[in-house]
Amino acid sequence: MLKWILVLTLGLVAIPSHAITLKPFEATYKTSYEKGIKLNIEAKRTLKKTSNGEWVLDFYAENWFAKVQQTSRLVVTPDQKIQPVFYRFYRSIFGKSQEEKLTFHWDKNETHTTLKSNEWTMSVPEDTQDLLSFQLRLRYDLLENPEQTLFTYPVVDEDRIKLLNFRIIGEEVIDTPMGKLNAIKIESMHHSDVDAVNHLIWAAKDWDNLVLRIDPVRRKHKQEPVILIKGALNGKPIRGL
Numbered sequence: 001m002l003k004w005i006l007v008l009t010l011g012l013v014a015i016p017s018h019a020i021t022l023k024p025f026e027a028t029y030k031t032s033y034e035k036g037i038k039l040n041i042e043a044k045r046t047l048k049k050t051s052n053g054e055w056v057l058d059f060y061a062e063n064w065f066a067k068v069q070q071t072s073r074l075v076v077t078p079d080q081k082i083q084p085v086f087y088r089f090y091r092s093i094f095g096k097s098q099e100e101k102l103t104f105h106w107d108k109n110e111t112h113t114t115l116k117s118n119e120w121t122m123s124v125p126e127d128t129q130d131l132l133s134f135q136l137r138l139r140y141d142l143l144e145n146p147e148q149t150l151f152t153y154p155v156v157d158e159d160r161i162k163l164l165n166f167r168i169i170g171e172e173v174i175d176t177p178m179g180k181l182n183a184i185k186i187e188s189m190h191h192s193d194v195d196a197v198n199h200l201i202w203a204a205k206d207w208d209n210l211v212l213r214i215d216p217v218r219r220k221h222k223q224e225p226v227i228l229i230k231g232a233l234n235g236k237p238i239r240g241l
Contacts, residue, residue: 027231033223066093072132082137087130125154139209165189177229179240
């Protein structure tokens, strides 16, 4: 359950050529996997703008034994980059909970993390993302750089930095619960091996590259694809062609 959540992660990092216009959205996904019994999971993801000009990207999934929530607060910088300022990860499994909080200090290029009873500060590259914000960054980098085929992001994962690599492999029209949609097909590669594909991702080309589907390549426990079943972008419901 947790692995596909983190997905929904050295080439060139795209630099937008003009102003980024983020749009609020809400999206509902479903998937299932088997581990002795079949577990059905529904998850919701939203992006909202706050009164102070920040954006909040939120992910929430829950079933009878587990709850997971990720939240990223972020801003669009004057040089038109999506930059996280705070990240929180919370999970509860059979009543046992864990929380991680990550604060970015961009004046020092540092992050401060608290996890259980531990806390630490570490230096990070200038363009570092968190485990949720990189997904939004990829969507808008695709809009700004349609000819680019490789995108790489340094991402904080607890006490280390991972390089997450994505390769664009083409475009397709795919069937979805909302009807047929134009999609960009993306390979998500293993952070330590750019030739090892972890997931195939389809992004809605006509809807600011909102994720439509994630297929695990290295399947465990008979995991099914993650599928968008309904959503809205800037208040407009997503509909097929």
